[in-house]
Amino acid sequence: MNVRKLLSLFAFLATVFALVAVPSPSAQAAPVDDWNYSANTGATYVKALGSTVSSDLTAATAISGGPARTSSNSTAAANVTGLLSIGAAETKTWAxxxxxxxxxxxxxxxxGVNLLNGLIKIDAVESTVTTTGKPDGTSSAVGNHKLLGIKILGVNLPVDIPKNYSVNIPGVAAISLNATFHAGTSELAGTRSWAVAVQLLKPRDGFNAGTVIIASPVNHYLQEAVPAANAPRLGGFAYSSRIQAKVGTQISVVSDPTAYTGTPFNGSNGTTLRNSTATVSLPGIATLGTLTSTSTSSRDSTTGNADITNTNKTVGLNLLGGLIKADAIEVTASAKLVDGKWTQSMKMTTVNLVIAGNAIPVNVSPNTSIDVAGLGKVELNKQGVDAGKKINRIDGLRITLNTAQAGLPVGAVIEFAIAATQMTTA
Incomplete structure (x- = not known):
């Protein structure tokens, strides 16, 4: 695989919130024997810049791999105060x-979609998006989002919203409606689609300019499945932090994975993919210094051998006003497939990790658990292995709250320094 092309397209795919079309590459497609895929669908998504939490995909469904798969989900309601509220939602993703x-x-x-405290109202949204990959190496996408009873304050809208239609609420937000964009080659292709995407032009209700709200976000990826003698499809990831919570019957709200890096299906040809972030602040919860995640992988199309090494290093962690501090936490998850035999290893190291005033050893034992009064369960060097599925995962630091903290409810999960690998064989 051409890693440069892969990285370029990942950059396109990562621009979830660009409200302009991206032209498809004009390079001639090469024949494809088979495609791998990854796809997800949600009811809403919020990227709230500078706030404590964002709302990840609600009523989310996701699939990946090669064989045909189906995933479905539903939720009664969702709400992010000041930005969005919705009624019942259902999604389905299948290949x-x-x-x-x-x-x-x-x-x-x-x-019952209500955005920006009533500036945008929609009785109902119904979305269908299809991406097709063909043996000649070409791919295409068709998307349509029906916006029933849509009203935007101060904006005259056509009865039927055209494809990729954009409007503004002057001085408030840029809005994209019924949007579907597709780009790629036979090596890697992707589709981004949404019913409504709203980007704040200036701060509003405590949310910074640049905050994005999306209704019915859809993401599809296709990658050539390079023929190989029993070679696995590769997977895995690494990231620095993630916060997940659930309040009553409301669906999950999270701060998205920071400094996230994923392993491509066909590997990176030994090239190290890297994502670094200078600093992250989650007000009242945590401040983090430099965050770096890497993924290095390869597979041999002749022998079927493969290897993956994913790492994360989180520097300068200060959690809940100093209750937990560390100069650095570093984790590594590795796996190899050699002549049909899968082996794996995981490792965690810390520098000056202190929990509730107690110093933690540099090489803390795997699956160490500490109950901290007034906080909850703290797990260190949490390691999990599923040999049958060729999966391993290490969580450097995982906290499950048994008391409400910094606006997070009991049961909220806070993760730091995560790495995982996966190999899927026929």
Missing amino acids: TKSGGNIEINSWARVA
Whole structure:
């Protein structure tokens, strides 16, 4: 695989919130024997810049791999105060194969959409998006989002919203409606689609300019499955922090994974993929210094051998006003497949890790658990292995709250320094 092309397209795919079209590459496609895929569908998504939490995909469904798969989900309601509220939502994501074609489908229905405290109202949204990969190496996407009873304060809208339609609420927000963008080559292709995407032009209700709200977000990826003698499809990731909570019947709210790096299906040809972030602040919860995640992987199309090494280093951690501090936490998850035999290893090291005033050893034992009064369960060097599925994962620091903290409810999970690998064989 051409890693430069892969990175360029990842950059396109990562621009979830760009409200302009991205032209497809004009390079001639090469034949493809088979496609791998990854896809997800949600009811809403919020990236709230500078705030404590964002809302990840709600009513989320996701699939990945090669064989045909289906995932469905639903939720009664979701709310992010000041930004969005919705009623009942359902999503479904599925893939089918016919001959050399692969077809990825997303469907979503969301009722009672209210954005920016009523500036944008929609009775119901119904979304269908299909991405198709063909044996000749070409791919295409078709998307349609029905916006029933849509009203935007001060904006005259057509009865039927055209594809990729954009409007502004002057001085408030840029808005993209019924949008579907597709780009890629036979090596890697992707589709981004949404019913409504709103980006704040200036601070509003405590949220910074640049905050983005999306209704019915859809993400599809296709990658050439390079023929290999029993070679696995690769996977895995590394990231620095993630916060997940659940309040009553409301769906999860999270701070998204920071400094996230993923392992490509076909590997990176030994090239190290890297994501670094200078600093992260989660007000009242944590401040983090330099965050760095890497993924290095390869597979041999002749022998079927493969290897993955994913790492994360989180520097300058200060959690809950100094209750937990560390100069650095570093984790590594590695795996190899050699002549059909899978082996794996995981490792964690810390520098000056202190929990509730107690110093923690540099090489803390795997699966160490500490109960901290007034906080909850703290797990260190948490390691999990599923040899049958060729998966391993290490969580450097994982906290499950048994008391409410910094606006997070009991049961909220706070993670730091995560790495994992996966190999899927036929």
